Amino acid sequence: MQDDIFDKEKRFHDQWASTIDVEGIKVQDYFEACTAPENRFILRHMGDFKGKRLLDLGCGAGENSVYFAKRGARCVASDYSPGMVEVALQLAAANGVQIEGRTMNAMALDCPDNSFDFVYASNLLHHLPEPKTAIREMYRILKPGGKACFWDPLKHNPVINVYRRIATKVRTEDETPLDINIVNFVRTQFSKTTYDTFWLFTLWIFLRFYLIEKVDPNKERYWKKIIIEQARLKSEYRRLEKIDVILKQLPLMKRFAWNLAVVATK
DSSP states (O other), rough: OHHHHHHHHHHHHHHHHTTOOOOOOOHHHHHTTTTTTHHHHHHHHHHHOHHHHHHHHTTTTSHHHHHHHTTOOEEEEEEOOOOHHHHHHHHHHHHHHOOOOOOOOTTTTOOOOOOOEEEESSSSSSSSSHHHHHHHHHHHHHHEEEEEEEEEEEEEHHHHHHHHHHHHGGSOOOOOOTTTTHHHHHHHHHSSSEEEEEEEGGGHHHHHHHHHSOOTTTTOHHHHHHHHOOOOHHHHHHHHHHHHHHHSSSSTGGGSEEEEEEEEEE
């Protein structure tokens, strides 16, 4: 069963990789745009990574590896999709940095114990049949004091769940968004865990894409569009984000956000 899931994920992401134009990727926006709150949170809690060894787990097109490499980290870009690893290497070359590319299974990492200062993973765990196994693997390969940094979608928000049911051609059928209680599991593994959730009222932007701008969610990935068009969306996003800050202070509201971001120290 797991092999079937991994094979489907590999085929899907290899095909996607074949369509990516690395020249159009603005690496900085994926971490510093207003519409990238997950990565802005992670950067605030990572600490200094210059000169440190970092594994970008589920690297995709390599935006993360290249961002960290441009700021001095020694990056290994890994993915189960060989096509995505190749795109990541092309993106690094286009940005004048060097990274190492490796094809790996996130649930059985081909890495020694205590060998990385950081493990970073974006939008990875919900693609795995056993995300807890991947979290244990992150812990294993981190050095003492090292940090696991990841963000993924949650399963609790009804609006985003409707979007998932509509946008079937831009995601894989076996994806399983996380339960917010995954944070409790992370706390059992790591010595310190910090987390936050993002996109509550700000999800109006997704509704506007669909209801007003008539953007087909099977032709444009909304989660990419919010980064690509961050300059256009900035004013509206900032207004909506202020409401999110208030909403997250209410009991149980954090669980209804779209995405969860975690930084955990070994």
